[in-house]
Every structure is written in C-alpha cells, then in structure tokens.
Amino acid sequence: MKNFFLFIPLPFFILSSLSFAQKENFQYLANAQNLAGYTGNIITASPYITDTNKFSFGLHKFNIGIAYGINPSLEGGIYLNLNDISPYTSGSYEQIRSTSVALHAKYNIVKQYTQDQPLDLSVGLYRKTLYFVLGKQFADFFNLNIQSGVDVYFSEEKKLGYFVSFSKATKYSNFIFDYKSYTGQSNLGWRVLLSPDVKLDLFLINLQQLNNAFENFMFGLTLTS
Numbered sequence: 118m119k120n121f122f123l124f125i126p127l128p129f130f131i132l133s134s135l136s137f138a139q140k141e142n143f144q145y146l147a148n149a150q151n152l153a154g155y156t157g158n159i160i161t162a163s164p165y166i167t168d169t170n171k172f173s174f175g176l177h178k179f180n181i182g183i184a185y186g187i188n189p190s191l192e193g194g195i196y197l198n199l200n201d202i203s204p205y206t207s208g209s210y211e212q213i214r215s216t217s218v219a220l221h222a223k224y225n226i227v228k229q230y231t232q233d234q235p236l237d238l239s240v241g242l243y244r245k246t247l248y249f250v251l252g253k254q255f256a257d258f259f260n261l262n263i264q265s266g267v268d269v270y271f272s273e274e275k276k277l278g279y280f281v282s283f284s285k286a287t288k289y290s291n292f293i294f295d296y297k298s299y300t301g302q303s304n305l306g307w308r309v310l311l312s313p314d315v316k317l318d319l320f321l322i323n324l325q326q327l328n329n330a331f332e333n334f335m336f337g338l339t340l341t342s
Contacts, residue, residue: 143254146291146308149316149339150175153243154182154196155221159304159320161280161295163264164237164252166192166225168341177318177337184221193222196243219244229254237264245272250280260286268299275299301325306335314341 147165151157154175156165167173167186173194175182179201184194201217223241227234229252237252250266261283268278278299285292291308306320318337327333 142288142310143260143286143291145313146286146310146316148173148341149308149318150177150182150184150337152177152180152320152322152335152337153221154180154219155184155194155223155241155243156192158264158282158284158293158295159306159322160297160302161264161282162223162239162241162243162248162250162266163282164225164227164239164250166190166223166239167194171341174340174342175337177320177335180337190225191222193220195220246270248280262286262291268297270299273299315339 173184198217227238252264282295320335
C-alpha cells in the first residue's frame, strides 16, 4: 500500500507553477458528485453540499446520482447503479435494491468561508453508514485542500473506518487523491470546470489493483441546475 502514496505529491508538483484557484471558481468545483452520488471527492465524502434549491445530476459510467440542496445546510438525494438494476440482473428485488439503490443525506454544520470559520464540518448518512468529515482549505498555501473523516458502519462486522483526501486546485480544475481504509482503495483524479454548472471528471480508481483501462479509468460529469 505504501507505494501508492507516492502518487500523492505528483499532481502538486506538476501544478506548482500554475495559477491559483479563485474562490468563486472553487465553489463550483467543490459542488460536484463522487462515485457514490453525493457531493464529494472520488470515493470519499466532502463537507460541501449541493447549492440551495439546486439539483445536481452525476453520471460516472453506470453510477447515477441525483442530489438536491434543501437549504443552505442540508442536501439529500438518491444513487442508482444502472448495471445492477438491468432486467438481466439475477436475484430478488430486495437484493437488487440493497446493492444498487441508496438514499443519502448530508448536513453541513460549519462552513469555513461563508461563516468565517477555521474549517468545514459535515455529517452524513449513506445506506447504513454514518460519516463525519472535516475539511480545511489552505488558500495561502498552494490552495491545498485536506479533508478527512470517520465512517461508522451499522451493518458491518468492522464498525469503524477512516478516509482522507488531498486536493490541489488551479483556476479551472482540481487534482484529487483520496483513500478509504475500509476497502483499502486509493484513487487519483482530475476534475475540470467546463462551466459553473458542468464539471468533468477523469479518475483513475483502485490504484492498488491496476488491471486495465476499462476497469480502472472512470469518466464522469456533474451537472447542476
């Protein structure tokens, strides 16, 4: 596993001479979905939530996420995996529903910039997992953004896990590395701001099990309206 943490400094080194992100652009980059359908990084949660009264639609291969900003502190939504709910999938309705459809909600307790706080803090619920996530953006230090949290699994034998994400923002893009302890999965990605409402994702997932381009490469979009 330690070999894969060598990927962490790579995007930061490449981007050290590029222009820094503007706050008005970073808020659009942060308002993007992860592979589980809620606002986040690659597979890990972030403390950010979908903008109030806005819908967010995410598509990453067979993963579809729909989220809505209920108020300035709360988002809710649903995740679907089209591959698992196809009519050719075997198994009962309950089995299919439990693996391919999930409701989620996230509540933002502390906001770093809008309320002049030192960090961001949110709590969320996804399937039968409760998570807490802290985030800190260092605008004066290469626009480095560090987020970390704890997962509490209600339905698993192992009840606790942690996750961490490092990202480096430029004016119109965000480079991300994240890691989840429960699965041992590490990921590297590039999120590009095409417009305030359109984010493009190019992710390389499961770095610990590099097999082929189709399995490890993930292309996706987040649309907000």
